[in-house]
Amino acid sequence: MSAPTSEARTVITFGTFDVFHVGHLRVIERAAALGDRLVVGVSADELNIRKKGREPVFSEGERMAIVAALKPVHAVFLEESLELKREYILEHGAHVLVMGDDWEGRFDEFRDICDVVYLPRTPAISTTALIEKISATG
Template sequence: MQVKKKAELCEKVILTYGTFDLFHIGHLNLLRNLKALGARLIVGISTDEFNSLKGKKTIIPYEQRAQIVEATKFVDEVFPECCWEQKRTDITRLNVDIFAMGDDWIGKFDDLSDLCDVIYLPRTKDVSTTEIKKMMQQQFV
């Protein structure tokens, strides 16, 4: 019975989304932990236009962020995230078993649990893109 569960885990498709600006150890840890949940990790990368709608300004352009994330050994596929509403369609289109995000999003995507398992993973302590950007701003003021 335990062997079957392990085999089932290995076949799982995991989906996450993010901006992944100023790629750092927190991003790497998240991708590593997500990949450990299944066989295939797919990542939706927020486009520059979508980030602008969210009130975020990125330092690294979308194309470069997508290449960086895709280059990690944990990620099997990346695609552009253009709007909040696409998640339901993506989950169905990609046959996703687990939708996962960092725990700073706890509860925000629970409505997707009718399509797949929804989980929130702990963030890496003391590192975030927002904090890095604040530190950079202070350096250049």
């Protein structure tokens, strides 16, 4: 008699992932460790402009290619709207939503369809600070 098959536990996370750095890598690795399959939503250029008031350094296509190339990532999709988070979670069959703790409490409304985990950010690493530093030295 074979053991019953269990559904793979899917984890979903979202981010801009601009000027990719070790903080991004660590959150992806920690998110992947919470399940069997990691799906990552990469913010569209237009969404990034709405969220942060600036265009990303790298295009959405380049950022998606970088994230897709990472070993822990099973699938990547374009996140076009913050208001579609519930639909993205359902569409990808996610069991766990992972976000950085700078979003603490903002996605608790999805606890009815999945677990919600907020991971601590890597200390002293910020994409915005990196961009400002690069701009200042340029």
